Amino acid sequence: MSKIVFGVDIGGTTVKLGVFKVDGTLMDKWEIPTRTADGGKYIFTDIADSILKKIAALGYTKEDCAGVGVGAPGPVDSNGIIYGAINLGWGDVNLYEKFTELLGMPVKAGNDANVAALGEMWQGGGQGYTDIVAVTLGTGIGGGVIIGGKLVTGSNGAGGEIGHIPVEENETETCGCGKTGCAEQYGSATGVVRLAKRRLALDNKPSTLRKADRLSAKMVWDAVKAGDEVAIDVAKQFGYYVGKMTAAIACVTNPQAFVVGGGVSKAGEVLFEYIRPEFERMVFKPCKNVDFKLATLGNDAGIYGAAKLVLGE
Amino acid sequence: MSKIVFGVDIGGTTVKLGVFKVDGTLMDKWEIPTRTADGGKYIFTDIADSILKKIAALGYTKEDCAGVGVGAPGPVDSNGIIYGAINLGWGDVNLYEKFTELLGMPVKAGNDANVAALGEMWQGGGQGYTDIVAVTLGTGIGGGVIIGGKLVTGSNGAGGEIGHIPVEENETETCGCGKTGCAEQYGSATGVVRLAKRRLALDNKPSTLRKADRLSAKMVWDAVKAGDEVAIDVAKQFGYYVGKMTAAIACVTNPQAFVVGGGVSKAGEVLFEYIRPEFERMVFKPCKNVDFKLATLGNDAGIYGAAKLVLGE
Numbered sequence: 082m083s084k085i086v087f088g089v090d091i092g093g094t095t096v097k098l099g100v101f102k103v104d105g106t107l108m109d110k111w112e113i114p115t116r117t118a119d120g121g122k123y124i125f126t127d128i129a130d131s132i133l134k135k136i137a138a139l140g141y142t143k144e145d146c147a148g149v150g151v152g153a154p155g156p157v158d159s160n161g162i163i164y165g166a167i168n169l170g171w172g173d174v175n176l177y178e179k180f181t182e183l184l185g186m187p188v189k190a191g192n193d194a195n196v197a198a199l200g201e202m203w204q205g206g207g208q209g210y211t212d213i214v215a216v217t218l219g220t221g222i223g224g225g226v227i228i229g230g231k232l233v234t235g236s237n238g239a240g241g242e243i244g245h246i247p248v249e250e251n252e253t254e255t256c257g258c259g260k261t262g263c264a265e266q267y268g269s270a271t272g273v274v275r276l277a278k279r280r281l282a283l284d285n286k287p288s289t290l291r292k293a294d295r296l297s298a299k300m301v302w303d304a305v306k307a308g309d310e311v312a313i314d315v316a317k318q319f320g321y322y323v324g325k326m327t328a329a330i331a332c333v334t335n336p337q338a339f340v341v342g343g344g345v346s347k348a349g350e351v352l353f354e355y356i357r358p359e360f361e362r363m364v365f366k367p368c369k370n371v372d373f374k375l376a377t378l379g380n381d382a383g384i385y386g387a388a389k390l391v392l393g394e
Numbered sequence: 395m396s397k398i399v400f401g402v403d404i405g406g407t408t409v410k411l412g413v414f415k416v417d418g419t420l421m422d423k424w425e426i427p428t429r430t431a432d433g434g435k436y437i438f439t440d441i442a443d444s445i446l447k448k449i450a451a452l453g454y455t456k457e458d459c460a461g462v463g464v465g466a467p468g469p470v471d472s473n474g475i476i477y478g479a480i481n482l483g484w485g486d487v488n489l490y491e492k493f494t495e496l497l498g499m500p501v502k503a504g505n506d507a508n509v510a511a512l513g514e515m516w517q518g519g520g521q522g523y524t525d526i527v528a529v530t531l532g533t534g535i536g537g538g539v540i541i542g543g544k545l546v547t548g549s550n551g552a553g554g555e556i557g558h559i560p561v562e563e564n565e566t567e568t569c570g571c572g573k574t575g576c577a578e579q580y581g582s583a584t585g586v587v588r589l590a591k592r593r594l595a596l597d598n599k600p601s602t603l604r605k606a607d608r609l610s611a612k613m614v615w616d617a618v619k620a621g622d623e624v625a626i627d628v629a630k631q632f633g634y635y636v637g638k639m640t641a642a643i644a645c646v647t648n649p650q651a652f653v654v655g656g657g658v659s660k661a662g663e664v665l666f667e668y669i670r671p672e673f674e675r676m677v678f679k680p681c682k683n684v685d686f687k688l689a690t691l692g693n694d695a696g697i698y699g700a701a702k703l704v705l706g707e
Contacts, residue, residue: 156680164680212549214646226646228546235648236525237680245678246645247638258678325560329642332559333527333539335548365558365571367469367477367550 083147085139086391087132088200090152090193090383091115093168096128099384100135103147103392105204109135110384121170129183148187150387151176152196156238161190164238189390193383195232195241197342198225199394200386205378207340214336215376216243216327218345221257222265222272226334231394233334244269248325267322270344273298277315286311302348316355323352324359331360331368342376349375396460398452399704400445401513403465403506403696404428406481409441412697413448416460416705418517422448423697434483442496461500463700464489465509469551474503477551502703506696508545508554510655511538512707513699518691520653527649528689529556529640531658534570535578535585539647544707546647557582561638580635583657586611590628599624615661629668636665637672644673644681655689662688 083103090097092115099110113131116123132149136142153176155166161177176190191199198215201207207215211230217223222244226233233240244265245258252262254275266272274296281290288311289304290296304312327339341352353373361369378385396416403410405428412423426444429436445462449455466489468479474490489503504512511528514520520528524543530536535557539546546553557578558571565575567588579585587609594603601624602617603609617625640652654665666686674682691698 228541229544231542233541233647235681236650237648237683239648239678239680240646242645242648242678242681244645246642247676260676260678262676263678329559330646332555332557333553333643333646334546335550335552335555337549363560363573363575365552365555365573365576367552368548368555370550 084145085141086147086388087135087149088384088386088388089128089132089149090196090387091124091128091154091169092193093117093154096124097380097384098128098131098135099381099388100139101385101388105385107381107385108139110381115169117168117170119170120172121166124169125179125183129180132184143186146186148189148391149180149184150196150390151180151188151190152193152383152387153190154193157190157192157234158238159234161188162238163190187391189387191232191234191387191390192238192241194223195225195234196386196390197223197382198227198241198340198386199232199389200378200382200384201340201342201376202227202230203389204385205340205382206342206374206376207338210337212334212337213340214241214243214330214334215340215342216323217343217376218268218270218323218341219343220270222269223343228334243326243330246326246329248322264322264326268319268326268345270298273301273315273319273345276318277301277312280311280315280318288312298345299347302345302351305348306351320355320359323356325363327356327360328363331364331371335368336371338372338374340374340376342379342382346375397458398454399460399701400448400462401697401699401701402441402445402462403509403700404437404441404467404482405506406430406467409437410693410697411441411444411448412694412701413452414698414701418698420694420698421452423694428482430481430483432483433485434479437482438492438496442493445497456499459499461502461704462493462497463509463703464493464501464503465506465696465700466503467506470503470505470547471551472547474501475551476503500704502700504545504547504700504703505551505554507536508538508547509699509703510536510695511540511554511653511699512545512702513691513695513697514653514655514689515540515543516702517698518653518695519655519687519689520651523650525647525650526653527554527556527640527643527647528653528655529636530656530689531581531583531636531654532656533583535582536656541647556639556643559639559642561635577635577639581632581639581658583611586614586628586632586658589631590614590625593624593628593631601625611658612660615658615664618661619664633668633672636669638676640669640673641676644677644684648681649684651685651687653687653689655692655695659688
């Protein structure tokens with residue numbers, strides 16, 4: 082019987098790895114650098130080597146291991162094929178085949194934001210729910226839709242790309258995706274900074290934010306908590322756009338809860354004071370009864386979710 | 395072994411019933427009036443009587459029957475509880491219990507728009523797909539989300555309420571749901587008429603639509619096909635709002651296809667000439683590869699889908 086399982090979260094700079102007992106207890110976690118040279122081909126062997134060494138170091142064999150789950154930054158379909166991961170240098174790759182060949186163990190793979198959602202449902206802020214949407218407010222906005230305990234991968238592996246729901250028709254700046262008016266242009270960490278800069282440029286109203294050399298989302302939310310009126314204007318705009326995004330989602334899948342993570346979520350429950358009223362104003366009434374919860378696993382959500390992929394959703 | 399299965403679609407005026415072979419062949423369909431008097435209590439007995447009589451008339455017994463599926467106009471959760479159906483006079487009712495008691499056969503139930511989506515996937519415009527979103531452009535806009543062949547019921551039975559996705563911030567008129575700026579205020583049959591009236595009031599540009607005593611969505615689309623420039627303006631607005639709605643949906647579940655039905659869909663493929671460009675402009679690129687298909691079962695989608703609920707999604 083399997084005793085341990087591995088979760089791997091591949092990022093553009095580092096690969097996070099974790100080894101878990103099959104009951105979900107994290108035994109150990111560590112990082113290795115992401116070597117993107119030569120089309121990212123070393124990433125596969127680096128990860129495999131690291132896992133095989135860890136199994137030996139812990140005194141286990143492959144037979145003790147339920148398998149390896151992998152989260153990767155790109156659309157991953159239900160056959161384990163990732164359709165390009167620009168940050169890693171990868172084109173289209175079958176992750177199941179690639180890692181199974183190197184590891185000789187069962188492998189599962191998914192999109193990193195989707196996998197993190199699964200982690201939060203298993204051991205984080207989404208525990209006890211079966212139908213959640215994870216909302217990751219980081220550099221961009223990622224998401225993961227879980228229905229009946231299972232990830233919605235989507236027909237091209239692009240399920241849960243909620244950061245690109247259109248929420249503003251009059252935007253002139255372009256989103257990283259090439260469109261304009263995407264939710265992530267307002268609700269992400271960079272979005273909050275953008276909103277703050279725009280607000281500051283409007284007038285000369287005093288604000289602690291004017292003293293910052295380099296504005297950050299954290300500064301904005303700290304100022305909100307301190308009662309800074311300009312920062313509160315920014316928070317209201319943030320709430321409007323994230324409220325509209327979550328309202329649209331709720332009209333599609335009618336989830337039990339939104340689990341909000343990513344760097345911006347470090348501001349805490351104050352986010353929901355601005356999101357919730359706008360969400361309630363814009364959502365269909367029978368879908369209004371939704372919990373807003375903070376994610377709790379931080380940067381470990383990916384390794385938890387990747388491990389859970391192997392153990393079965 | 396079961397030979398037949400019943401599908402029931404309860405509407406505010408009539409109840410549609412169908413009896414199918416278990417392979418999906420429609421053997422017979424008929425209608426009975428919906429008696430909404432006395433809190434709608436006769437609806438249950440009328441339906442049960444009609445089914446039991448039909449079984450006898452066809453020379454079958456209850457043992458030959460796989461069961462009865464029911465679609466009803468309200469949110470129905472996964473336990474078969476409908477949370478109010480105003481048009482029928484019902485409060486909260488457990489449809490499984492109510493009909494099982496009267497029929498002595500297995501019963502399944504779902505929201506009417508969701509059930510119609512299942513019907514279209516089984517025997518209609520969605521055949522061959524496993525991940526579709528049905529978009530019903532009728533008096534309002536209904537919807538049904540199907541992922542991996544299964545209906546997304548939602549945590550309060552309100553999955554697929556896509557007509558209430560917010561798409562216009564500057565709307566002043568109120569939607570039937572109490573909000574403003576819902577997709578169904580523009581994309582439904584009544585929405586198309588509203589858009590046409592607004593466009594006609596803008597200026598005095600000649601249009602065949604000015605001659606109509608009572609505008610209808612059909613008149614607008616007929617005029618579009620005839621090249622009427624005012625009607626084409628209306629079609630562009632329709633395409634903008636339905637395009638935005640479908641783009642938002644695709645960023646959440648990344649479906650293979652949208653299957654478009656309801657009265658407005660009788661206009662045919664011309665709808666997609668106006669929806670598709672706006673959809674493509676506003677959707678996240680990896681979700682762009684979606685088919686737009688016309689529903690083919692018309693008013694029978696509900697009885698097909700209700701029967702399929704019993705046979706297993």
